Amino acid sequence: MAEVERDPVSGRETTGHEWNGIKELDTPVPRGVLMFLIVTHVWAITWWFFVPAWPLGETYTKGLLGVNQRTTVEERVVEAQQERSTWMSRLENEPYEVILANETLMETVRDTGQQLFGDNCAACHGRDGKGRANYPDLTDDDWLWGGSPDLIEQTMRVGINTAHPESRIAQMPAFGRDQMLERDQVRNVAAYVYSLSHPDYSTPETLERIEAGQEVFVTTCAACHGETAEGSQEMGAPNLTDPYWVYGGDLDTIIASVHGGRQGHMPTWDERLTTAEIRTLAVYVHDLGAQQP
Amino acid sequence: MIKNLTSGEREISIFILVLVAIAGLAMAALGRADPLGTQGWIVILLAGSLLWLIFRAAFEPEPVEERLTSYYDDPIKIGIALSMFWAVFGMFVGVWVAAQLAWPNLAFDAAWSSFGRLRPAHTTGVIFGFGGNALIATSFHVVQRTSRARLAGQLSPWFVLFGYNLFCILAISGYLLGITQSKEYGEAEWYADIWLVIVWVTYFVLYIRTIARRKEPHIYVANWYFMAFILVVAILHIVNNLAVPVSWGHAKSYTIWPGVQDAMVQWWYGHNAVAFFLTAGFLGMLYYYLPIRAQRPIFSYRLSILSFWGITFFYMWAGSHHLHYTALPHWVQTLGMTFSVMLLVPSWASAGNALLTLNGAWHRVRDDATLRFMMAAAVFYGLSTFEGSFMAIRPVNSLSHYTDWTVGHVHAGALGWVALITFGSLYTLVPNLWKRERMYSAKLVEVHFWLAIAGTLIYVFAMWNSGIIQGLMWRTYTDEGALAYSFTDSLVAMYPYYIARAVGGLLFLMGAVIGCYNMWMTIKSVPLAARADDAPVASAAVPGE
Numbered sequence: 142m143a144e145v146e147r148d149p150v151s152g153r154e155t156t157g158h159e160w161n162g163i164k165e166l167d168t169p170v171p172r173g174v175l176m177f178l179i180v181t182h183v184w185a186i187t188w189w190f191f192v193p194a195w196p197l198g199e200t201y202t203k204g205l206l207g208v209n210q211r212t213t214v215e216e217r218v219v220e221a222q223q224e225r226s227t228w229m230s231r232l233e234n235e236p237y238e239v240i241l242a243n244e245t246l247m248e249t250v251r252d253t254g255q256q257l258f259g260d261n262c263a264a265c266h267g268r269d270g271k272g273r274a275n276y277p278d279l280t281d282d283d284w285l286w287g288g289s290p291d292l293i294e295q296t297m298r299v300g301i302n303t304a305h306p307e308s309r310i311a312q313m314p315a316f317g318r319d320q321m322l323e324r325d326q327v328r329n330v331a332a333y334v335y336s337l338s339h340p341d342y343s344t345p346e347t348l349e350r351i352e353a354g355q356e357v358f359v360t361t362c363a364a365c366h367g368e369t370a371e372g373s374q375e376m377g378a379p380n381l382t383d384p385y386w387v388y389g390g391d392l393d394t395i396i397a398s399v400h401g402g403r404q405g406h407m408p409t410w411d412e413r414l415t416t417a418e419i420r421t422l423a424v425y426v427h428d429l430g431a432q433q434p
Numbered sequence: 435m436i437k438n439l440t441s442g443e444r445e446i447s448i449f450i451l452v453l454v455a456i457a458g459l460a461m462a463a464l465g466r467a468d469p470l471g472t473q474g475w476i477v478i479l480l481a482g483s484l485l486w487l488i489f490r491a492a493f494e495p496e497p498v499e500e501r502l503t504s505y506y507d508d509p510i511k512i513g514i515a516l517s518m519f520w521a522v523f524g525m526f527v528g529v530w531v532a533a534q535l536a537w538p539n540l541a542f543d544a545a546w547s548s549f550g551r552l553r554p555a556h557t558t559g560v561i562f563g564f565g566g567n568a569l570i571a572t573s574f575h576v577v578q579r580t581s582r583a584r585l586a587g588q589l590s591p592w593f594v595l596f597g598y599n600l601f602c603i604l605a606i607s608g609y610l611l612g613i614t615q616s617k618e619y620g621e622a623e624w625y626a627d628i629w630l631v632i633v634w635v636t637y638f639v640l641y642i643r644t645i646a647r648r649k650e651p652h653i654y655v656a657n658w659y660f661m662a663f664i665l666v667v668a669i670l671h672i673v674n675n676l677a678v679p680v681s682w683g684h685a686k687s688y689t690i691w692p693g694v695q696d697a698m699v700q701w702w703y704g705h706n707a708v709a710f711f712l713t714a715g716f717l718g719m720l721y722y723y724l725p726i727r728a729q730r731p732i733f734s735y736r737l738s739i740l741s742f743w744g745i746t747f748f749y750m751w752a753g754s755h756h757l758h759y760t761a762l763p764h765w766v767q768t769l770g771m772t773f774s775v776m777l778l779v780p781s782w783a784s785a786g787n788a789l790l791t792l793n794g795a796w797h798r799v800r801d802d803a804t805l806r807f808m809m810a811a812a813v814f815y816g817l818s819t820f821e822g823s824f825m826a827i828r829p830v831n832s833l834s835h836y837t838d839w840t841v842g843h844v845h846a847g848a849l850g851w852v853a854l855i856t857f858g859s860l861y862t863l864v865p866n867l868w869k870r871e872r873m874y875s876a877k878l879v880e881v882h883f884w885l886a887i888a889g890t891l892i893y894v895f896a897m898w899n900s901g902i903i904q905g906l907m908w909r910t911y912t913d914e915g916a917l918a919y920s921f922t923d924s925l926v927a928m929y930p931y932y933i934a935r936a937v938g939g940l941l942f943l944m945g946a947v948i949g950c951y952n953m954w955m956t957i958k959s960v961p962l963a964a965r966a967d968d969a970p971v972a973s974a975a976v977p978g979e
Contacts, residue, residue: 148731150794156735160580160654163725168734174786178779185772193765194772201765210764224915252912259920268922 232424233417237290240424247428254425257418261410262426270429275388275405280429283385285311287374288430294423300409301377308409311377313365317400322357329354330362331395337370337382338390435508436491438501443588448488450593454600455481461625464683469611473625473685476607480600504969505578507867509591513571514860514867516599517564518950521853524559525943531556532939536932546610554609554621560848561619561712563602568856569715570595570637573660575863576722577641580657581648582971590640597633601626613685617700619707620674624687627675634671638664649971655738659718662746666710674703694761702753709749712847713815716855717745720788723859724808728798733790737783744780748773755826758835767828774826778819785816803876803883807858810887814850818843833905838928842897849890849942857882857949864953871963874955878948885945892938900931 145157146164153166189195192204203209222229228249232240240246259268265276272278277285286296286309299305302312316322322330333354336342343351358370365378372380379387387405388398410419436444458477465471531552534540541548578585585591605622608614614621622630641664645657677687691699725732732738754762754770789812792799799809821843825834834840861879865872873879907927910918 148794150730151733155731158650158652158654160650160652161582161726162729163580163654163722164731165655165735165738166731166733168736170734170736170740170783171786174737174740174779174783177782178776181776181779185776188768188772192768193763194768196765201763208764210759210767221915228914249914249916252914252918253916256917256920256923259922263920263922268920268926 229417232421233415237420237424240420241290241427247424250421250424250428254421254428257414257422258425261414262422270426272387277387278385279426281385282430283380283383284374285372285377285379285387288427290420290423290427292374293426294419296407297414297419297423298409298411301407302404303406303409305409305411309377309407311405313398313403315400315402316361318402322361322399326353326357327396327399330357331392331399333358334362334370334381334395334399335390335392338384435512436488437494438497438508439588440496441492444488444492447589447592448485448492450589451481451485451488455485465685466683468684468686469608469613470625470683470685472611473604473608473613476603477600480603484596502584504584506574506585506588506591509585509595510571510574510863510867513567513574513595514864514953516595517567517571517856517860518946518953520559520563520567520602521946522943522950524556524561524564525939525946527552527556527559529936529939529943532932532936536929536936545612551609551612554614555606557619558602558605558609558621560853561707562605563599565712565715565852565856566598566602567595568860569660569663569711569719570598572719572722572859572863573641573664573715575867576654576656576718577644577660578970579968580654580722581645581650583644583647583649584970585640586643586647587640590636594633594637594640597629597636601630601633604629608685615675615677615687615689617674617689617703619704620671620700623685624675624677624679625685627671627677631668631672634664634668638668654721655732655735655742656718656721658742659714659721662742663710663715663718666706666714666746670703670706670710674699694757697757697760698754698762698766701756702750705753705756706749708847709745709752712852713749714745716852717784719859720808720812720855723855723862724788724805724812725791727802727805727808727858727862728792728795730791730793730795733787733793737787741780741783741787744777744783748777748780752777752826755831758828758831771826771828771831775823778823781819781823782816785812785819788812788815803880804858804861804873807854807861807879807883807886810883811851811855811858814846814854814890818847818851821846833909834901837901837904837908838897838931839901839905842894842901845897846890846894849886849893853942853946854886854890857886857946860949860953864956865960865963866965866968868957869962869965870956870960872956872960874952874960878952882945882948882952885941885948889938889940889942889945892941893935894938896931896934896938900928900935903927903931 146155147153148155148166151166151168153168155164156167158165189202190204191206192208193201194204195202228246231246232250235243235246240250258266258270262270266272266279267276270279282288284292286292286301296309299307299309301309314321317324317327329350331354332342332347332350333352336347336351358366359368362370365376366372366381367378370381372378379385384390386394388394388403414422439447455478458474458481461474461477462471463474465474530540531549534549534552538549545551574585574591601622604626608623608626609621613623615623641661645653645661676690678690679687689696721732721738751773752770754766755774756770758767758771789809792805792809795805798805800806824830825839825843834843861873864870904924904927907919907924908917908921912918
């Protein structure tokens, strides 16, 4: 037990306690701390008078300002909807030709569509809409199910290969794995398909294989992709003669597609976005392609 | 260490370990179709390893009677080692998850290494593993020295230490297996929670009994804080983890709290874990090691009283500020906000009391990196408590909530306050406890200090920037009244800050590794120093130990 002593640095006395060499000064609480304590308490009590603060059994003190976060949110949502209603109702109701022809409306579509696309579509199709392996590029002029705003809207609403009753269905069968085609037939038809977009591939050495592949194509593939292999937007069958490929256009990937089949999936947005949002996105996506040279 | 236990104590510890192993076996059997089974095998493995250690020393001679005339330091030494192990583990995982945010491929496409599982492994590793072990070790040291009494038990300190680490291992291995009850900082499931209650109550009883046998007339401030830490953490842990398991054979449980009340209980827990685990406990550390190292009396006993009761009282109300602008009633938010602001006064009073204690010792702060660790900790404590009160104000919170600003705030406290005060305390404690003249290398302490400061500042500045940018992007509207940015736009804007954050964390981790090396070399190679008067007062006479 130590005695009370005076600290030479501060000039204060100690409390007279000591623990393992630690002593304490008997310094009074600085006035600044007390002032600070008073200021924060006055601030808090004032606040309690003005806004909901203390529970009273079943209810609570409502506060002089009469604010409540729920009503505040409701009011703000109504305000925001009013602010947007001028253009939003037009995007919801005007025919697509009118929207596309109206430069002011199109500015709005590009502004809001960019955010909607970023939050809903970019995860698969990329922030710029250019897609990536297995996810279609939306900026080119090649469309599986059609690139007009009406058709894009329909694709967005029902999705592709979804549980939606009107879902767009596109199933490329697994011709090789399910033994509809022989190993050689798969390779031949792939060579033929490859040659459609790569005329240089057709050489005297490959000619036999390509011709054999063409026979397979006519009997097996043409039903969906068409005699000329230009595809069908009614069936979501891609055009195989152009340079655009969802899954990749090199020979190996084409073999893999014919062997294992392809069943892409696009979700349905009917329940998840409002009509105005879906139509905004339909115009936005259509416009992405139109913006490209 | 086991040599210092009597054969009777060795038998009791074997008995306890066998019980634990049986519990593990039951978990393994009942939960064989569930991740719970794996957890059971972990329990068996750990209990078995300890049993093996005891059996190896089972026939050593009885300890000498004089063991009771000295302080009980063995569990403290192991606690320090465990604390530093968890520091390196937890901080490494932290750097890893930080890097995953910038480069997602670092998850390597495996479930266990995905962000959602590693992130709680990081938080539990650093808060409970590093911080918790440091608190247990230093509290055992401080309570003995400031009470001049030996710990009131031979086995219970070991039970607390190893039991606590079993909890940490169960929790973290569980997260990697996909087990979680989805409560932040309380993710461990029901069986681990029940085990922690047993451990924690033992801790509390041990602590109270040691204080009860003190040879000083007054209880030192550090012990008030340690007691508040132990008592309130027990209450928080029990209330927040009240849950009903799906069955005895499943790790999964469902909380008894419904809806928004669950959210409120969770954040009452969460914020008071910050208050009583990460603040009160470490203030206990500060109140002992800072004046010891500075060789100065505490600036004001009266201020200590004001801050202690202010902190314990106001913190209890502040949790609802985590739920501003949610389904939680407005009035609860108002209370949380106003009490958070009032809380700033005792928080700053504590920080001020620590810094003013350094008056007359600033030359030591300049020369001694260990003391500088503690000085910087007090500064960061003051900064982050100010920031916390500020962010608790509703309009401020509407910007900061859900952004990286929160993450930056937490790390200003966790790195700048909690970790710095711990390193400063351990650099004081290690030479003292192993009775060495000094730390192995003062220069390495200095290097650690600057790495830690640089790491913390880089981390916090990166998160301030990214948090505020995020918050602003999320609330920016176009002229048409639509949102200007998509969420992914804000992620793209975060990218450079995520990299900076990982770099800051890496510097901090490097400092901790250097600290481990320095401590190891101190124990191994620094000459012994006689420490006079480092023994309890006549405690050998206490019977029945």
